[in-house]
Amino acid sequence: MCGIAGIVGSLSSDQVNGAIRAMLDAQLHRGPDDGGSTVISVGAGTVGLGNRRLAIQDLSLLGHQPMVNEAAGDILVYNGEIYNAPALRDWLKTDGVQFRGHSDTEVLLRAYERWGIECLSRLRGMFAFALWDARRSRLVIARDPMGIKPLYYAEKKDQWFVCASEVRALLQSKLLDSRIDRRSLAGYLAYGAVQEPLSIYEGIFSLPRGSWQERDVNGNVVAGGTYWQFPLPEQSQRNRPLRDVVDEGRGVLLESVRRHLLSDVRVGLFLSSGLDSIALLGLTPKKSNLEAFTVSFPDHPEYNETLAASVAATHFEVPYHDCPVSDSTALDWIGNALDSMDQPSMDGFNSYIVSRAVREKGIVVGLSGLGGDEVFGGYNLFRRVPRNYHAMTWISPLPESARTAAAWFATIFRNDIVRQKAYEIAKVNPGLIGLYFRHRRLIADSGLEAFGLRATDLNLSDDFQVPELQYQGCYVPGDLWSSVARLDAAFYLQNILLRDSDVFGMANALEIRVPFLDSDLMEWAFRLPGDVLLPKRAPLKYLLRQICSDVYARVPIASSKRGFVIPISEWLRGPLRAVAEESLSSLRDSGLLDPSGIDEVQELFRREPDSPAWSRLWALVTLGFWLGKRRSAPPAELAAGVDVHGL
Numbered sequence: 001m002c003g004i005a006g007i008v009g010s011l012s013s014d015q016v017n018g019a020i021r022a023m024l025d026a027q028l029h030r031g032p033d034d035g036g037s038t039v040i041s042v043g044a045g046t047v048g049l050g051n052r053r054l055a056i057q058d059l060s061l062l063g064h065q066p067m068v069n070e071a072a073g074d075i076l077v078y079n080g081e082i083y084n085a086p087a088l089r090d091w092l093k094t095d096g097v098q099f100r101g102h103s104d105t106e107v108l109l110r111a112y113e114r115w116g117i118e119c120l121s122r123l124r125g126m127f128a129f130a131l132w133d134a135r136r137s138r139l140v141i142a143r144d145p146m147g148i149k150p151l152y153y154a155e156k157k158d159q160w161f162v163c164a165s166e167v168r169a170l171l172q173s174k175l176l177d178s179r180i181d182r183r184s185l186a187g188y189l190a191y192g193a194v195q196e197p198l199s200i201y202e203g204i205f206s207l208p209r210g211s212w213q214e215r216d217v218n219g220n221v222v223a224g225g226t227y228w229q230f231p232l233p234e235q236s237q238r239n240r241p242l243r244d245v246v247d248e249g250r251g252v253l254l255e256s257v258r259r260h261l262l263s264d265v266r267v268g269l270f271l272s273s274g275l276d277s278i279a280l281l282g283l284t285p286k287k288s289n290l291e292a293f294t295v296s297f298p299d300h301p302e303y304n305e306t307l308a309a310s311v312a313a314t315h316f317e318v319p320y321h322d323c324p325v326s327d328s329t330a331l332d333w334i335g336n337a338l339d340s341m342d343q344p345s346m347d348g349f350n351s352y353i354v355s356r357a358v359r360e361k362g363i364v365v366g367l368s369g370l371g372g373d374e375v376f377g378g379y380n381l382f383r384r385v386p387r388n389y390h391a392m393t394w395i396s397p398l399p400e401s402a403r404t405a406a407a408w409f410a411t412i413f414r415n416d417i418v419r420q421k422a423y424e425i426a427k428v429n430p431g432l433i434g435l436y437f438r439h440r441r442l443i444a445d446s447g448l449e450a451f452g453l454r455a456t457d458l459n460l461s462d463d464f465q466v467p468e469l470q471y472q473g474c475y476v477p478g479d480l481w482s483s484v485a486r487l488d489a490a491f492y493l494q495n496i497l498l499r500d501s502d503v504f505g506m507a508n509a510l511e512i513r514v515p516f517l518d519s520d521l522m523e524w525a526f527r528l529p530g531d532v533l534l535p536k537r538a539p540l541k542y543l544l545r546q547i548c549s550d551v552y553a554r555v556p557i558a559s560s561k562r563g564f565v566i567p568i569s570e571w572l573r574g575p576l577r578a579v580a581e582e583s584l585s586s587l588r589d590s591g592l593l594d595p596s597g598i599d600e601v602q603e604l605f606r607r608e609p610d611s612p613a614w615s616r617l618w619a620l621v622t623l624g625f626w627l628g629k630r631r632s633a634p635p636a637e638l639a640a641g642v643d644v645h646g647l
Helices: 013-025 085-094 104-122 167-171 182-191 235-239 242-260 275-282 306-315 327-339 349-359 372-376 381-395 400-410 416-428 431-440 445-450 480-506 519-526 542-547 568-572 577-590 595-607 613-631
Strands: 002-009 034-042 045-053 075-082 125-133 138-143 152-156 160-164 211-215 221-226 267-270 290-296 320-324 365-367 511-513
Touching (some): 182 445, 182 613, 242 519, 275 306, 275 542, 290 306, 372 542, 381 400, 381 431, 480 519, 568 613
Parallel strands (some): 267 290
Antiparallel strands (some): 002 160
């Protein structure tokens, strides 16, 4: 796991060298073990590549980056883990390739030499890399199929291209302006996170998941494409005996767990009493290098999972550690968590707490059950969206006034947020994809309008996404469940959960691995029709329950979905009140939002402090905190041309 930086363009060697070093300094937390950079002249252009390394495979100097293939002249900087590196190494050896060390970086470098860009389809892991192809004078960049590892970039046509693992690193290159992108701001407030491919800054973008690009010596795109898409459900799978499907799924999941244990350092499992982490625990081979960790909150014993987790760890003979985090400790950490945000996020504090608690126990690699809900259907959303879609087909012929009246009466005993969301859904009748996004929305259209943000004014779709996305591969005609699963994996998982996992894990120099998002497992699961993965009236995660039935039968399992509970609502009324007021004041002063919209959110929280209103206020608080930190950034960052208003 690392932080990378790359530049190609018609810049001087001194410019490139300074920019690479500054970008690496901004990513020191991602790779405290080692670092390096190289700058070369190519014709009238210059290429620079740099890396900060968190050593996990081949801890020796043979894993140092940038890594050079001396035979071909190629140079690689890479962030991630290739879990099938041992198999690829053996394959390449039979082809005559000789290796100096046993790092997956060297395997990737030599795989590219052997297969070119086609090597991407052979990789099983999480990765983002930049590789200088010396023979063709091209900079090649790529990102893993699910976008687990980030890669951001900016460019100036015919002059330069720059990329890095974090947005803030790009700003340190001093090549960029840094005005806030109002489209990104609207997406953040709509969903609690900036929506890819945008970043919070104008002109900085995220390379799409499962894609690659080639850039020439002037930084221009000369080739590119997508090498992975969600597979379509195969109708023939409906005719297979359930036992065959379950046995096949177990084999794929077992292989994923085995792969994700590949490490030369200690590996910890984030263990709760829920289905996902218990599955990973129970499928771990005996005598592995795995240890289990449960973060507990002694001030909230009603959510304590240590007893069930410790019983499960003991049963499967895995060393167990409890990591208690008191409210006072969590409050002490919250400033560090907010400081570590690369872009504003309202949902990452849990990730920071878990990562820090486990890292303080000396763990460098953590296994997470992230992705299990999206792959196997663990959210009520998978039932609710299809159910509401069918309901809308009945009432859609009615006049708008009748539809909205029906929605209002159906939610008359619910809170204001639920009523407003139902009202807007009934009003616009958005179809399946629009219905999904409405359910995932943090702040509704009317709330965004109160901030002065309208989709049509910002050239965004009605869902507050960039129109050119086209939701590629997400909609499966006639299979509502499969469509919702793909949308959740492509948007909610990628834009919030995976980004927070990377940013807040790496803020603590912790690599977080996600076995449920293994490429082979994703290929297998998404080829199954929705009613095979989650039949009608079956419990959520039906197929996972079948796959791991023997595991779940032996240990206590939570009867309902649980998560780490942080009492943000309570804190906003107590110990975080001063921080909240200061952050909201910073947000009002920024000029980015109409203050009346901020006042509306505050008033709603005062009226309904125990409703989801707290999440809307917390989104504003984190945004205001991020803006305040940005405004007080050191001169090195401000030299890039910061405009906090961005209007």
